[in-house]
Amino acid sequence: MLKLTNVETFYGQIQALKGIDLEVNEGKIITLLGANGAGKSTTMKSIAGLLKPKNGTIQFMGEDITGLRPDQLLRKGISLVPEGRAILSSMTVLENLEMGAYQRKDKEVKDDIEDVMKRFPILKERQTQMAGTLSGGQQQMLAIARALLSKPKLLLLDEPSMGLAPLIVADIFKIIKEIKEAGTTVLLVEQNAKQALKIADYGYVMETGKIIIEGNAESLLENPQVVEAYLGRKSTS
Amino acid sequence: MLLEQIINGITLGSIYAIIALGFTLVFGVLGIINMAHGEIFMVGAFVGVTTTGVLGWPLWMAFIAAIVVTSILGYLLERFTLRPLRGKKGVSHLAPLISTIGVSILLENLSHHIFGAGNKPFNTPFSEISINIGSITVYLVQIVIFVISILLMIGLTVWLSKTKAGKALRATADNLETASILGVDTKKIIILTVVVASAIGGIAGILVGMAFNSVSPQMGLSMGLKGLAIIILGGMGNVKGAMVGGLILGLSETMLVAYGDSGYRDAIAFIMIIVILLLRPQGIFGSKVSQERR
Numbered sequence: 001m002l003k004l005t006n007v008e009t010f011y012g013q014i015q016a017l018k019g020i021d022l023e024v025n026e027g028k029i030i031t032l033l034g035a036n037g038a039g040k041s042t043t044m045k046s047i048a049g050l051l052k053p054k055n056g057t058i059q060f061m062g063e064d065i066t067g068l069r070p071d072q073l074l075r076k077g078i079s080l081v082p083e084g085r086a087i088l089s090s091m092t093v094l095e096n097l098e099m100g101a102y103q104r105k106d107k108e109v110k111d112d113i114e115d116v117m118k119r120f121p122i123l124k125e126r127q128t129q130m131a132g133t134l135s136g137g138q139q140q141m142l143a144i145a146r147a148l149l150s151k152p153k154l155l156l157l158d159e160p161s162m163g164l165a166p167l168i169v170a171d172i173f174k175i176i177k178e179i180k181e182a183g184t185t186v187l188l189v190e191q192n193a194k195q196a197l198k199i200a201d202y203g204y205v206m207e208t209g210k211i212i213i214e215g216n217a218e219s220l221l222e223n224p225q226v227v228e229a230y231l232g233r234k235s236t237s
Numbered sequence: 238m239l240l241e242q243i244i245n246g247i248t249l250g251s252i253y254a255i256i257a258l259g260f261t262l263v264f265g266v267l268g269i270i271n272m273a274h275g276e277i278f279m280v281g282a283f284v285g286v287t288t289t290g291v292l293g294w295p296l297w298m299a300f301i302a303a304i305v306v307t308s309i310l311g312y313l314l315e316r317f318t319l320r321p322l323r324g325k326k327g328v329s330h331l332a333p334l335i336s337t338i339g340v341s342i343l344l345e346n347l348s349h350h351i352f353g354a355g356n357k358p359f360n361t362p363f364s365e366i367s368i369n370i371g372s373i374t375v376y377l378v379q380i381v382i383f384v385i386s387i388l389l390m391i392g393l394t395v396w397l398s399k400t401k402a403g404k405a406l407r408a409t410a411d412n413l414e415t416a417s418i419l420g421v422d423t424k425k426i427i428i429l430t431v432v433v434a435s436a437i438g439g440i441a442g443i444l445v446g447m448a449f450n451s452v453s454p455q456m457g458l459s460m461g462l463k464g465l466a467i468i469i470l471g472g473m474g475n476v477k478g479a480m481v482g483g484l485i486l487g488l489s490e491t492m493l494v495a496y497g498d499s500g501y502r503d504a505i506a507f508i509m510i511i512v513i514l515l516l517r518p519q520g521i522f523g524s525k526v527s528q529e530r531r
Binding site: 012048049050069070071074075079080082086087088089090091095098099100102103146150 | 326401404405407408410411412414415416417418419420421422423524
């Protein structure tokens with residue numbers, strides 16, 4: 001479904017991605033793991049069109065999408081929930097949801113917003129409130145709900161559990177699993193390696209701009225290198 | 238007497254509000270102060286003088302002509318002085334500000350060249366008509382200005398809060414990157430913002446011409462500075478702040494002229510800037526959180 005070939009992205013002179021090869025198959029959850037600064041978010045931003053790769057190609061559904069703008073990529077079915085959630089804080093919860101369906105012209109938008117609010121009752125309760133007044137967990141729910149309203153084929157989730165209480169983190173992972181079961185493919189970036197691998201089908205591990213390990217989620221959970229670096233007792237999960 | 242001054246103040250204030258709206262829309266979306274806005278407004282006023290005075294068109298056609306001309310100017314401003322500087326490596330964030338100053342100098346001198354340096358009268362067929370209610374005299378032109386300003390403010394508010402394009406504009410102003418990943422073509426929204434702001438400036442130009450019965454190439458600078466003072470007062474990028482700030486400035490100027498020393502009239506705006514920056518730097522309606530983008 002999504003295929004990155006030798007993708008290199010720069011911030012000015014600094015090379016953040018040193019040739020990424022990555023593949024996402026339809027209907028799966030793929031997770032991208034790694035320490036801070038490994039280039040996970042840069043990979044996500046390169047896929048979503050917020051950063052333009054200098055070299056390499058990105059293909060989506062067999063089509064070259066390298067260098068397209070975010071709004072063009074959304075039209076093709078790629079939706080990003082960026083790190084730090086990026087809700088529109090000066091707009092209401094309902095307006096945020098409406099903006100999620102910005103490109104849609106069908107008549108079901110209203111019903112879909114109703115459905116999403118049924119799924120996340122807190123958003124219905126707070127729909128007229130400014131989104132900036134929501135708690136961190138609620139903002140993450142809003143960001144995910146909003147992304148789903150564009151009816152994406154591929155959902156890119158960048159650190160959805162960041163800064164959230166453990167109970168809410170468990171909720172978020174449950175939601176991600178449900179999203180997959182509803183037929184949307186997910187590419188998930190996480191610090192929380194253990195929980196990410198538990199719901200994922202396949203995983204990649206990044207280090208300083210490169211993919212160093214890849215494999216089935218179960219095999220990664222037992223890979224000594226992964227256990228040592230990301231799943232050891234010292235890790236937060 | 239007091240009531241008459243309040244009416245004068247509200248009329249003036251509603252014009253100020255319209256001018257400030259143009260500044261605040263552009264600042265909200267682009268994060269820059271459009272120093273050419275005052276001159277675009279001045280061009281709108283001259284379009285009004287030329288169409289009604291020289292060509293003898295009716296007032297409503299003058300408004301349409303001013304909107305068309307200033308919209309085109311707004312598009313050209315974005316296309317040739319703002320867009321080339323956006324997102325380029327090594328371009329200072331002050332560069333677009335400087336280039337809009339360049340446009341303002343160009344427009345002022347151009348109109349100097351074409352229309353001459355002096356004041357041009359702006360005659361409206363109803364400039365002398367007034368209504369007496371008890372002891373109060375209200376000029377018809379004041380009512381026209383007030384009604385047009387209010388309609389424009391209501392229209393803009395509804396457009397921003399109810400339409401898809403208006404919401405996309407607000408989303409872009411809130412966070413450009415987020416708006417883009419939600420599918421907004423932010424390049425188009427930026428063009429739309431500058432064009433709408435300029436068109437509003439054009440309307441304001443005619444309203445000021447009507448209110449003061451005089452138009453000159455220098456009017457852009459003083460009105461522009463007042464517009465700036467208002468958005469600092471109301472909160473940069475805040476639409477409600479521009480409206481309320483405009484009314485406050487209009488009323489206080491009028492009251493000062495009526496009951497104080499008229500020589501300080503133009504100083505009020507700047508005294509307000511100093512006071513608000515000392516007491517509430519984010520402006521009356523501004524939010525405390527600094528925007529992290531750009």
